Amino acid sequence: MRLNLLFLSIAVAVGLAVAVFGPPHMSNPLLTKDDNVLHIAGIFPIGGKGGWQGGQACQPAARLALEDVNNRTDLLPGFILKLHWNDSECEPGLGASVMYNLLYNKPQKLMLLAGCSTVCTTVAEAAKMWNLVVLCYGASSPALSDRNRFPTLFRTHPSATVHNPTRIKLMEKFGWSRVAILQQAEEVFISTVEDLEARCKEAGIEIVTRQSFLSDPTDAVRNLRRQDARVIVGLFYVVAARRVLCEVYKHKLYGKSYVWFFIGWYEDDWFEQNLEKEKINCTREQMRIAAEGHLTTEALMWNQNNQRTLSGMTSDDFRIRLNEALKKENYDIDNMRYPEGYQEAPLAYDAVWAVALAFNKTMEKLDRVGKSLKNFTYTDKETADDIYSAINSTQFLGVSGHVAFSSQGDRIALTQIEQMIDGKYVLLGYYDTQSDNLTWNNKEKWIGGKVPQDRTIVRTVLRTVSLGLFISMGTVSVVGILWAIALIVFNILHRHRKVIETSHPVCNTIMLVGVCLCLGSVFLLGLDGRFVESESYPAVCQARAWILTLGFTLGYGAMFSKVWRVHRLTTKSKQDGKKKVEPWKLYWMVGGFLIVDIILMLCWQIIDPLQRSIEIFPLEDPSSTDDDIKIRPELEHCESHHNNVWLGILCGYKGLILIFGLFLAYETRSIKVKQINDSRYVGMAIYNVVVLCLITAPVIMVIASQQDASFAFEALAIIFCCFLSMALVFVPKIAEIIQHPRDKVEAKYNTDAGVSKEDEDRYHSLLAENDELQKLISAKEEKIRILKIKLQERESMKSSGTDGTAPSAAEGMNEPICLGAGGVRNNLIPARTYLGNAAGAQPEPAGRGMGARNSANLSSA
Ligand code: ABU
Numbered sequence: 001m002r003l004n005l006l007f008l009s010i011a012v013a014v015g016l017a018v019a020v021f022g023p024p025h026m027s028n029p030l031l032t033k034d035d036n037v038l039h040i041a042g043i044f045p046i047g048g049k050g051g052w053q054g055g056q057a058c059q060p061a062a063r064l065a066l067e068d069v070n071n072r073t074d075l076l077p078g079f080i081l082k083l084h085w086n087d088s089e090c091e092p093g094l095g096a097s098v099m100y101n102l103l104y105n106k107p108q109k110l111m112l113l114a115g116c117s118t119v120c121t122t123v124a125e126a127a128k129m130w131n132l133v134v135l136c137y138g139a140s141s142p143a144l145s146d147r148n149r150f151p152t153l154f155r156t157h158p159s160a161t162v163h164n165p166t167r168i169k170l171m172e173k174f175g176w177s178r179v180a181i182l183q184q185a186e187e188v189f190i191s192t193v194e195d196l197e198a199r200c201k202e203a204g205i206e207i208v209t210r211q212s213f214l215s216d217p218t219d220a221v222r223n224l225r226r227q228d229a230r231v232i233v234g235l236f237y238v239v240a241a242r243r244v245l246c247e248v249y250k251h252k253l254y255g256k257s258y259v260w261f262f263i264g265w266y267e268d269d270w271f272e273q274n275l276e277k278e279k280i281n282c283t284r285e286q287m288r289i290a291a292e293g294h295l296t297t298e299a300l301m302w303n304q305n306n307q308r309t310l311s312g313m314t315s316d317d318f319r320i321r322l323n324e325a326l327k328k329e330n331y332d333i334d335n336m337r338y339p340e341g342y343q344e345a346p347l348a349y350d351a352v353w354a355v356a357l358a359f360n361k362t363m364e365k366l367d368r369v370g371k372s373l374k375n376f377t378y379t380d381k382e383t384a385d386d387i388y389s390a391i392n393s394t395q396f397l398g399v400s401g402h403v404a405f406s407s408q409g410d411r412i413a414l415t416q417i418e419q420m421i422d423g424k425y426v427l428l429g430y431y432d433t434q435s436d437n438l439t440w441n442n443k444e445k446w447i448g449g450k451v452p453q454d455r456t457i458v459r460t461v462l463r464t465v466s467l468g469l470f471i472s473m474g475t476v477s478v479v480g481i482l483w484a485i486a487l488i489v490f491n492i493l494h495r496h497r498k499v500i501e502t503s504h505p506v507c508n509t510i511m512l513v514g515v516c517l518c519l520g521s522v523f524l525l526g527l528d529g530r531f532v533e534s535e536s537y538p539a540v541c542q543a544r545a546w547i548l549t550l551g552f553t554l555g556y557g558a559m560f561s562k563v564w565r566v567h568r569l570t571t572k573s574k575q576d577g578k579k580k581v582e583p584w585k586l587y588w589m590v591g592g593f594l595i596v597d598i599i600l601m602l603c604w605q606i607i608d609p610l611q612r613s614i615e616i617f618p619l620e621d622p623s624s625t626d627d628d629i630k631i632r633p634e635l636e637h638c639e640s641h642h643n644n645v646w647l648g649i650l651c652g653y654k655g656l657i658l659i660f661g662l663f664l665a666y667e668t669r670s671i672k673v674k675q676i677n678d679s680r681y682v683g684m685a686i687y688n689v690v691v692l693c694l695i696t697a698p699v700i701m702v703i704a705s706q707q708d709a710s711f712a713f714e715a716l717a718i719i720f721c722c723f724l725s726m727a728l729v730f731v732p733k734i735a736e737i738i739q740h741p742r743d744k745v746e747a748k749y750n751t752d753a754g755v756s757k758e759d760e761d762r763y764h765s766l767l768a769e770n771d772e773l774q775k776l777i778s779a780k781e782e783k784i785r786i787l788k789i790k791l792q793e794r795e796s797m798k799s800s801g802t803d804g805t806a807p808s809a810a811e812g813m814n815e816p817i818c819l820g821a822g823g824v825r826n827n828l829i830p831a832r833t834y835l836g837n838a839a840g841a842q843p844e845p846a847g848r849g850m851g852a853r854n855s856a857n858l859s860s861a
Contacts, residue, residue, distance in 0.1 A: 136154070156398075612636055620633060658689070
C-alpha cells in the first residue's frame with residue numbers, strides 16, 4: 001500500500017514535471033535518475049515541408065498518455081514509462097538518423113513509436129535488427145502489412161486499404177463504374193492504389209486512368225481532363241492535396257460533373273491553410289469552390305460511443321484535454337485551427353497505452369522467471385519475443401475505439417464517410433468492412449442537384465438523308481420511271497414506223513428498262529437507318545449494287561451497242577457497209593455485258609457480300625440540353641471486307657466500257673447510216689453518261705461522309721443521265737411521229753439529219769430532175785448507138801471504095817454533142833462522162849452513176 005502511494009506520488013510528480021518542464025525528451029532528473037524507468041523511443045514528424053506532419057498533435061497526445069499511464073498504480077507497478085523522442089519531419093533519411101541516435105544513446109530503449117508511413121517503413125524495416133518492436137501511431141501504408149518485411153511492426157493507425165472497400169461501396173451505391181486515380185508517387189499511395197485496383201476489378205469497376213506525380217500535379221490533372229475522368233480518387237499528402245485542388249480549379253475539374261474522393265485525415269480547413277507559404281496560385285475562394293462537394297473516407301480514429309475507455313476518459317474528455325494541451329503550445333484551437341495530426345492524436349494516445357499494457361503483461365511474465373524488462377538489451381531476442389506476443393494480444397477500449405491488432409499487425413477499424421457541403425465536412429455515414437454494413441445518413445448534397453455521372457453520356461445519332469431531299473429525289477425518280485414506261489409503250493406501239501424501226505426498237509426498250517432500274521436505285525440509295533433496321537441494311541446494300549449495275553449495263557449497253565455498230569459499219573469495206581445490221585448482234589452485245597456483270601456481282605455477293613459498316617464521327621455537343629451528354633454521329637455505309645478490290649474490278653470494267661463508248665461516239669460523231677438512224681443522238685447521250693460518271697464517281701468517294709451531299713449528288717447524276725438519254729433518243733422520234741402521223745416521207749430520210757420542209761421539197765425536185773435527165777440520157781445513148789452504127793457502115797463502105805454519105809455523117813455527129821451540152825445544162829459532169837464513154841472509156845451505166853451521186857448528195861444534205 002505504501003509502495004503504491006509512493007508510486008502514485010511519483011507518477012503525479014512526473015505528470016506535473018512533464019506539464020511544467022515540457023517534452024520528456026528534455027532530461028528530467030526526477031525520472032532519469034530513477035532505475036525504475038522504462039524507456040521508449042519516439043519519432044514524430046513535426047517540422048517538415050511535405051508528407052504528414054502529424055507529430056504536431058500526436059506528440060502532445062502521447063505525452064498525455066504517458067502522464068495517464070504513469071499515474072496508474074495498477075499499470076507497470078514500480079515503473080514509469082519515459083519517452084525519448086525527436087522530429088523526423090516525415091523524411092525517411094532523417095527518421096533513420098533519429099532512430100540511430102535514440103537507440104545508440106543510453107538509456108536502453110524497449111520499444112519504438114513512429115509516425116508517417118515513409119519513416120515507419122524505414123524504421124520498422126531496421127528495427128528487427130535490434131529486436132525492437134515498432135508501434136506506428138501514424139502510418140497508413142498498406143505496404144506495412146507485410147509481416148516478412150516488417151516482422152516486429154504494429155500500428156494503431158489503420159491501413160489505408162480500409163478506405164478501399166468503403167470507396168467501392170460508395171461507387172456501387174451511386175452507380176459509378178468508371179473511375180480515375182490520381183496519386184502522389186509515394187509507397188503508401190502506390191500500395192493503396194494497387195489494392196484499390198484489385199478491388200475495382202473484382203467489383204467490375206473500370207479504372208479509366210491512373211495518374212501519378214512527384215510534386216507538381218499539373219500534367220496529371222490535365223491528363224485526367226483529357227481522359228474525361230469524372231469520378232476521381234485522389235491519394236496524396238495534404239501539401240500535395242492543396243496543389244492538386246488548385247490545378248483542379250484551373251482545369252475546371254470541379255462542380256456538378258465531377259466527384260473527388262480525398263483522404264479523410266486532412267484537417268477540416270486543409271484547403272485554406274498555408275496557401276501563401278506553399279506558393280499555391282489560387283485564392284481561398286477558388287480553393288473553396290474546387291473543394292465543394294468532395295467526398296472523404298477515413299478510418300474512425302475517435303471513439304464514437306461516449307463510453308469510458310481504459311484511461312477512464314471518454315473520447316470527448318480526451319478532446320478537451322488535448323485541446324488544452326495544444327492551446328498551451330499556442331495552437332488556435334478556439335478558432336478551430338488544429339495542428340496536423342489532430343485526427344490521429346487518439347491513435348498516438350492509445351499507442352502509448354498499448355505499450356504500457358504490453359510491458360505490463362511482459363513484466364508479469366518475466367517476473368515469473370525472475371527476469372526484468374529493465375535488463376532488456378538489443379540482443380535479447382527472448383524478451384523481445386515476449387514483448388511482441390504481449391502487444392500482439394493486447395486489446396482494450398481506447399479513445400480511438402477498440403484497439404486490437406490483426407495478424408499483420410494492422411488495426412481493425414470502421415470507416416466514416418464525409419462530404420464537403422457549403423465549405424464544411426458533413427458526416428454522411430459509416431461503413432463496417434467486416435460486416436459489410438453501410439450506415440447512411442442521407443445527407444449528401446450534389447451541386448447539380450443529382451448524382452454526377454461517371455462519364456459523359458454519349459448518345460449515338462445515326463446520320464440519315466434528310467427526308468425532304470429523299471422525297472424530292474424520289475418524286476423526280478418516279479416521274480422518270482413513269483416517263484420511261486410511257487416511252488416503252490410508245491416505242492412498242494410505233495415499232496413499225498420507219499423512224500422507230502431503224503433505231504432498233506428492242507435496243508430502245510432495253511435502254512429504257514435500264515433507265516427504270518437506275519432511277520429505281522435512287523430509292524435504294526436513300527433508304528438508310530431511318531427506314532430500315534440494321535439487320536436488313538445489308539440486303540439494301542446488295543440490292544443497290546445489283547440494281548444500279550444492271551440498270552447501267554442495260555441503259556448504257558444498249559446505247560453503246562448502237563454506236564459500236566455504226567462504227568463497225570463505217571469502218572468495214574463499202575460492200576460490207578451496205579449489209580443490213582443484224583439486230584441480234586446488238587442484243588448479244590448487251591447480253592454479253594449483262595453476263596459479265598452478273599458473274600462479277602455473283603462473285604462479289606458470294607465471296608464477300610456487302611455489309612453494313614458504321615463510320616463514327618467525333619463527339620459533338622448537343623444543341624440544347626442541360627444534361628452532361630455528347631452526341632456521337634454515326635453514318636451507315638455499304639462495305640465488304642475487300643471493298644476496294646471489288647469496286648476496283650467493277651469500276652475498271654465499267655470505266656473501260658465508258659471510255660470505249662466515248663471513243664466510239666467521238667469517232668462516229670458525223671456519220672449517219674440508214675441502218676441506225678439515231679446514232680448521233682445516242683452518241684451525245686453517251687458523252688453525257690461518260691462525263692457524269694467520270695465526275696460523279698470520284699466526287700462521291702470524297703463526300704461519302706456527308707450523307708445529304710453524296711445522296712443528292714449521286715441521285716442527281718443518275719436522274720440527269722436518265723432524263724437526258726431518254727430525251728436525246730426519243731424526243732426526235734416523238735416529234736417526227738407527231739409531225740408525220742403516217743409513214744410516207746420518212747421512209748427515205750433519216751430522223752437524226754434534222755430534215756426541213758425546204759430540204760424535202762428540194763429532194764423531190766431533184767428526184768424529178770433526175771428522172772428527166774435519165775430519159776434524156778437514154779435518148780442520147782440511143783442516138784450515139786445509131787451514129788456508131790452509121791460510122792461503122794461508112795467505114796465498111798470506105799474500105800470497099802464507096803464514099804456517098806460522109807458529110808451527113810459528120811453533121812449527125814455534131815448534133816448530139818451540142819444537144820448534150822444544152823440538154824444537161826449546168827450539169828456538165830454527166831455530159832463529160834458520156835463524152836468519155838463516147839471516146840471509148842470503160843462503159844458505166846450512166847443512170848446508176850447519176851443516181852448514186854444524187855443519193856450521196858441527199859445523204860450529206
Ligand atoms: N493518417 C496519417 C497517415 C500518414 C501516413 O500514412 O504517412
